[in-house]
Amino acid sequence: MYRKLSLITLLALALFGCESNWAPSLSGKYPISTVSKALPMTDLDRLSLSKKTVVSNVSEAVAAISAATDDERIVFAPGVYKDLKMVVTASGLIDKPIIIESEVPGQAIISGDCSVELRGEHIVLKGFYFKNVNRTGTKWKVKGPGLIAIYGSYNRVTECVMDAINDVKSAYLTTSLTTAGDVPQYCRIDHCSFLNKTSRDQVINLNNTFKTTKTGPSGPAMYHRVDHCYFENPYKKKGNAGGGIRIGFWRKDFGRCLVDSNLFVRQNSEPEIITSKSKENVYYANTFEDCDGTMNLRHGDNQVLLQNFFTGSSTVEAGGAFIWGSGHLIAGNYFDLNKTLASRGNAALYLNSGAKASTHALAYSLTIANNFFVNNGGYAVDLQAFKSRRQPWCIKNSLKYRDPYNLSFSGNIFYHNSKTYSFFHTDTPSSSFGSFHGDLLYGTAALGVTPRTGMSVSKTETPTYDATRGIYVAPSGYTPAPLVYKSIKGIHLDLSVLASQGVVGKPLTKLETGATWF
DSSP, rough: OOOOOOOHHHHHHHSSSOOSSSSOOOOTTOOOGGGGGGGOOOOOOTOSSSSEEEEOOOHHHHHHTTOOSSSSSEEEEEEETTEEEEEEEOBBTTBBOEEEEEEEOOOEEEEEEOOOOSSSSSSEEEOOOEEEEEOOSSOOOTTTTOOOOSSSOOOOOEEEEESSOOOOSOEEEOOOOOOOOOOOOOOOOEEEEEEEEOOOSSSSEESSSOOOSSSSOOOOOOOEEEOOOOOOOOOOOOOSSSSSSEEETTSSSBBBOOEOOOOOOOSSSSSSEEEEESOOOEESOOOEESSSSSEEEOSSSSSOOOOOOOOOOSSSOOOEEEEESSOEEEEEEEEEEEEOOGTTTTTTEEEEBBBBTTBBBBOEEEESSSSSSSSSSSEEEEETTTTHHHHHHHHHTOOOOOOOOOEEESSSEEEEEOSSSSEOSSTTTTTTTTTSSEEEEESSSSSSSSSOOOOOESOOOOOOOEEETEEEEOOTTOOOOOOOHHHHTTTOOOHHHTTTTTOOOOOOOOGGOOOOOO
């Protein structure tokens, strides 16, 4: 079911891929039939490199990094490395990388007016603790380089913690273009903890253009992976540019990045937890817990939102997913939000109304399948999200306004007893916005749309709670709808197989994500 991988790709994944294969491997969540052929785990600690250099202060570190070669391990002894400017221009090889690591994970502390630039290729940065950082100077700006800036391809940042970096307007970590316009590709950011960011700009920015460019050639695909990271940034910021992750700038550019198995807890810094601004990205098996914002497919068509968990307690408003654009697959996700976001319109899933291919792109031609909506303190699906804003905006910009249309619902389960909110929200309940195929709607809430062929409605059925998984589960006899969805180049997941499974596994915990030593 998976495409054959070249020898180069297999070696790269062995060094920079996940624990045992390209897909997540979390407590048996993914049976072998749903993942690619297993790849051997590469233990970076035991990787046999011919040279080892131990450093214990900033001057030694700078000297060692300046003289770095492939097939070398540079080890930082425990201590504080204040005002360290780490610029790595050398490159490793696919099977002989340059590994720069803390001797004891977390005990090499990088602080003060510091920065890291990975300008070569096949470099691993591992086990550092960034805290008490106080950056100065004019280079730091929104959409500029991060504290860790990756300029080269095939690089990896793993097992690092970045906590309460000072209030300078820039990201924690970026993949950034060189001055010549070269775009880094095939990088991995994994098992890192990103905490308590208070400044503007996202935590992570993955870039393939210098800025938003609406005309001209498409930005090239990046093929990055962000996985098993922990995000907790509860402090609100003014305006935009402050969420967890941004991928790309504009809808014509290719992303082809995989964001999987991450945990976002109280990622509240702006309304968009993730802002996905490029084509063909995949968001798979992540958990969003008590986040005051939404997971946004913002610009770029043909993206995938697959087997994620969106949960919220009864004490905070929490967000689900907000969809712009067309051709997306939204499948196998679990929405259980006790209180939804009033600022966004009180729903679990928002489908943007507006004009096609615009700044506020209309959501249309979507596959929405095998998701589970349960006990949401709002509408399950808003079929006209932000209509009161989009209509006047379209008029002002001489654009044709439309409600979302050509929506294919199949195999979804809805459970809703609200007296305030219906299953669906629309001011045109009889409109032909889409079709239903084997969707189950349980509970006493109003439907919100005229009944359609393909809906099965029951006011007496109740969901079953699985205490082991900590979620509600489908009724006995339920079979997810079979789906066929195109593959995405560079993403080695069988999207059709996974989307046809429905909700799988359970929400992630802090123990399964972030730096293992923290």
